[in-house]
Amino acid sequence: MIKKIPILDLKKQIAPIRKDLNRAIKDVIDNTAFIAGRQVECFEQEVSKYCNVKYAVGVSNGTDAIKLALIASGVKSGDGVICPAFTYYATAGAIASAGAIPVFADIYPDTYNISSLSIEEVLRRKKKLRIKAVVPVHLYGQCADMDNILEVARRYKLKVVEDTAQAFGAEYKGKKAGTIGDCGAVSFFPGKNLGAFGDAGMVLTSSKIIDEKLRILRNQGNKTKYHHLVVGYNHRLDTIQAAVLNVKLKYLDSWNKRRQGNARYFNQQLKGLEIQTPFVPKYTTHIYHQYVLRLNGPSKELVEHLINKGIDSRVYYPLPLHLQECFRYLGYKKGDFPESERAAEQTLAIPVYPDLTKRQMDYIISSIKEFLQ
Template sequence: MIPMLDLKAQYASLKPEIDAAVLRVLASAQYVLGDEVEQFEREFADYCGVRHAIAVNSGTSALHLALLALGCGPGDEIITVPFTFVATVSSICYTGARPVFVDVEHSTLTMDPERLEAAITPRTKAIVPVHIYGQMANMDAIQTIAARHGLPIVEDACQAHGAEFRGSRAGSFGAAGCFSFYPGKNLGACGEGGIAVTNDDRHAKTLRMLRDWGQEQRYHHVLKGYNYRMDGIQGAILRVKLRHLEEWTEARRAHAARYTSLLGGMRHIRLPHADALRRHVYHIYAIRTGDRDSLQRALLAEGVQTGLHYPIPVHLQPAHADLGYAVGDFPVSETAAREVLSLPIYPEMTGHQVEQVVRAVEREAYVA
């Protein structure tokens, strides 16, 4: 069986480093926040090319607090896309604001700037583009529109560690950028974790207070805050893994290039978009096909695990029926949800495994 990802292989390759990092935290007894988390924050901020990084317990928490730091709340509207993991929208709802959707581009599956301006109203408080699958949205166009209307941007970069647009890293474009360290991410913790990055000193101070019960100093609660702190063990593990992230990213990009080369002659298969403006880090290698479900079943029968990211756009999820959207409102997102199929991709994957996946697809009669 070729798995979608292999976290055991990753741990085995780093076992001495990770074990030492964990034991160091246990010996220090700094189990929540602490020195390891602080050092990881500095290192991740440097990696993204920003001034501040505020570590929290999940990517969802990072998005929630970033929006609160911008003053988002009841009565506000926040624009995002329906083709994303539900956490993007949940974080908006947590603030009391209303999510407003715009469709995605057919090519990149990221926010369509041509549809963005029409969604802006006097109640719009912020824009949240999603860098889906490891590829950044068109930040040139989105920033231009946001600036014209005086709106801040919060980047949902939860799948885009190290991704770039015109040579600048994800997280460095908006008022804040938010990342997830869920174990399967390009930079994954051994548990839950997340981080918000920013160049704004005031936002950074607010974020630090909000994650720790709104405290400016111990037992001095300035804001109504949350228990969103990162564990010391996760900070230490992420420091180890961050040192390997660029090597892993290049391995992902090499596997993606091999997939693209071998799958390029196959009809009925649409490959992931890539262009010179963006550094795609391939959190997901998602092909598109009109017979997605049949292909997924056939690949599993041949020992190839695949994934669906994401089969139901958020505007059609029962949990968000109260937003009032219906089938047909966002046709590009709805079509993508029916067609996307994620092939295995992870740094430890071998070239032979990539070729095995391709041959399995070929055997299902998709060759041109």
């Protein structure tokens, strides 16, 4: 009998590196520099090297990373900011908490990432709004169509903040996700491919001015202690999280490779069936934060079937953002973003984490086949 297969098994990931993690955490406790300890700066330097980007600013989580990136890029209260209707809530939540107005655009049906055609259509339609920025999301672990997005952004003078919460380590035409636009916002939520032991995030940028603004904004508007230049926030990355992430970063590429291997196996074994495996365009790599399948009709019954078989399958995300209660004030209705609505209905994610065994994958595959027959 196969035991339950979770959507992610962090215990298996942590076990082989437990000693190093314990030592790193003990070091922080011994030094008691819980805020702004040397591990924060060290992790920022390691990320900046890993991503080949000039500046990396540690912050409290991915949501705050998006918010701070927007504010530091010059987005002001009442400005419009475009993002996809099909993403996790936090993308639009961060826009709203920066005081801006989320403006939704639709996605491409094959990659589930924001469509540059839809962005342009929104810009033409919403001429009265001061639209200042766009937040493409690299959903599930592969990059959005950045060249076309940057081209539209250039024409309309928009800032580009990449939501890299799910794609840290993926590459767009050889460049790391999050280093292509004005800023990249990263999440190190525990379930991400590189996850902390709590909340953590980072903003990537090649602009010295934005880097300086971010460092002030994340630390109560301080440049020197008790002298507040702007109304800032308590959005710092804490030292214990940085220490944990410093240990785990070394393993990220090998973990991502194993996810890619698992995805390849699923692709091969599900080929020719009435189910669509992930489409990866040539311009991007995919680090499979999620491995998402699509049916011709609703995915709900397959999700239920897999759960009954002990396989933790999920829908990311079942209700697009334009139909969420909290964004009702924006005035959208059902039918506004058909591709987002269809994706929400027809997709499902299955486990793809690095430590998944062949036996577990075969069981997932045979359970899917059983449903399709």
